[in-house]
Amino acid sequence: MKIIKAKDYNAASRMAANIIAAQVILKPDCVLGLATGSTPIGTYESLIERYKNGDLDFSQVSSINLDEYKGLSPENDQSYRYFMNEHLFNHINIDKNRTHVPNGLEPDSEKACGDYNKIINDHGGIDLQLLGLGLNGHIGFNEPADVFEKETHCVDLTQSTIDANSRFFASMDEVPKQAYTMGIKTIMQAKKVVLLATGAGKAEIVKKAFFGDVTPQVPASILQLHSDFVLVGDEEALSLIP
Numbered sequence: 001m002k003i004i005k006a007k008d009y010n011a012a013s014r015m016a017a018n019i020i021a022a023q024v025i026l027k028p029d030c031v032l033g034l035a036t037g038s039t040p041i042g043t044y045e046s047l048i049e050r051y052k053n054g055d056l057d058f059s060q061v062s063s064i065n066l067d068e069y070k071g072l073s074p075e076n077d078q079s080y081r082y083f084m085n086e087h088l089f090n091h092i093n094i095d096k097n098r099t100h101v102p103n104g105l106e107p108d109s110e111k112a113c114g115d116y117n118k119i120i121n122d123h124g125g126i127d128l129q130l131l132g133l134g135l136n137g138h139i140g141f142n143e144p145a146d147v148f149e150k151e152t153h154c155v156d157l158t159q160s161t162i163d164a165n166s167r168f169f170a171s172m173d174e175v176p177k178q179a180y181t182m183g184i185k186t187i188m189q190a191k192k193v194v195l196l197a198t199g200a201g202k203a204e205i206v207k208k209a210f211f212g213d214v215t216p217q218v219p220a221s222i223l224q225l226h227s228d229f230v231l232v233g234d235e236e237a238l239s240l241i242p
């Protein structure tokens, strides 16, 4: 595990963008594994800036996102496809046909997950996987569990997640109750993994995940065993590590 400590959110975002930019420059047809959530927004802004400056070309890059809510269409502004379009894809020269997010509109979970595994395998896996970190140690929607789920699977969202999301929807019926997520094995098979953690709120879980036991109760802890894992954090998120 390699740790990169940045001063604050903006510096950490630039560091993560540096690593992704290096990947795109060294392998223009690379496969990027991408995340949503609040943490990577600054990284995406930094990548967009470099693209606009003429320093990066995404025309041959493919992307495979971690997760998507089951039941949400790409046009729904709460969907992760919408998020990716808004925060990255609409602003760079990536071919949208090469960007992949689980199909939230596929009601048959087995089919949705099988199709996504096929997409990942057809690409020969992921060159660089960018991750955020949940407060309970989740990565993607891989929540604390008794075992590490291997491949793409459908997860039941916890009631607290459903309640938290309800503010974004007109009625409780519209709030997604399930999501499709890439599995831990797929994440571990990425050639390089970069996890970005920022803010004081992440300090406890960063310490637990990367300096505690490797256990499916803290899904991110398995990254300790990855041969090319980089933790990029700001001073606040890394404040409790030895």
Ligand code: F6R
Residues within 6 Å of the ligand: 034, 035, 036, 037, 038, 039, 040, 066, 067, 131, 132, 133, 134, 135, 138, 139, 140, 141
């Ligand atoms: C997003 C994802 C999640 C987030 C995590 C952290 O695609 O898979 O695991 O990375 O919930 O979210 P933020 O960055 O909002 O703290």
